[in-house]
Amino acid sequence: MQNEPLAYKMRPRNLREIVGQQQIIGPETPLFKMIEKGHVPSMLLYGPPGVGKTSIANAIAGSSHLPFFSLNATHAGKKDIEQIVMDARMSGKVILFLDEIHRFNKLQQDTLLPHVENGSIVLIGATTENPFHDVNPAIRSRCGEILQLERLTTVDVLDLLKLALTDDLRGLGHIAIDATDEQLERIANASNGDARKALTLLESVYYASDEVDGVTQLNDNAIDALAKRIGVFGDKGGSHFYNLLSALQKSVRGSDVNAALYYLAHLLENGDLIAVCRRLLVMAYEDVGLANPAVGTNVQAATEAAVKLGLPEARIPLATAVVEMCLSDKSNSAYQALDAAISAIHEGKTGAIPNHLKDAHYAGAKELGHVGYQYPHDSPIGTFGGWVNQQYLPDELISMEFYKPVIAGEEKRMAAIYEKLKAFKR
Structure with a gap:
């Protein structure tokens, strides 16, 4: 226990210890009540990193008292599945937590699915990718619940940080630590709703701070240094990346400059410059269109400059393009007219x-x-x-x-x- 990361040690042991996600698995939800009465359905947990997918699976196992097994689909083999099937036969019923379930291959499915179907294995799958896009239909059809987890609120993360500072057994409660409310709020904000990042940052800041008269005072400079880029996450081709692209376009369409720049910043931090430029070019014609035809030319020039410049300088012409599109008149009449003509032909x-x-x-x-x-x-x-x-x-x-x-x-x-x-x- 001593060498385990704080985020690992602070995982909830039962449903009542879960912080956040109360709309999914709070005491008043049907899922909570089902599990409390001993009925655990197979389910898919979908959401960004650090929002509690693994923690919820562990908490369900703790509350249901069923044998619990954990595998990662990226490296689990047929033998791993067969061993769990054997354990299920001996125990009557087990919980299998399968992380990265969207990477589950057909051979693994063929071995596991009959036992999920007959109820001897309760499957809890976790994925950061949209299950309706990336999880095999055979898996989805056997999961009674597909639960979308949201990022934790700042209040949720603050509650978790304070719990970690006061928990003598699993957290840092046995250590004298002086942390101001402002410092904890900065850590919470920097984590961007990711509980794992928040606890990891708290632990790192603790080790980077000095002890005076037996009390460790959290260091502001350490918080600033360790919090850099902590809010950035997402693969270039993953669901979150496409959600960011969608949010960028809808913010531009809605003329919200600040929101558009925020999503542009996050996309550029993820590093896929070509995909961002392609989407901006589409937006110039799809959303601004005939209301300001010059924008198409301007955005093309900006994206070509961005590709030639590369990051980080590429952000300069792209910011100009986004602000111009946000504050321009909007029209989608041209492509809507074409779509109407296409529909007429199809009809x-x-x-x-x-x-x-x-x-x-x-x-x-x-x-x-x-x-x-x-x-x-x-x-x-x-x-x-x-x-x-x-x-x-x-x-x-x-x-x-x-x-x-x-x-x-x-x-x-x-x-x-x-x-x-x-x-x-x-």
């Missing part, structure tokens, strides 16, 4: 191309009736300059309108022209 709303629009650059075109096209540039310059009133849509679609302009920014001027053209056609 069978099609027709023959008018003869005068068909290719006539070959001998015999006249004989096929491909005549009558009026070249707009040859017409007298009028209200719109080189415009003639002729049909372009097929006869069957003559009254259809796909484009619905947004009256914003530059598109307001375009919308006025569009309405005038419609009036002339009528």
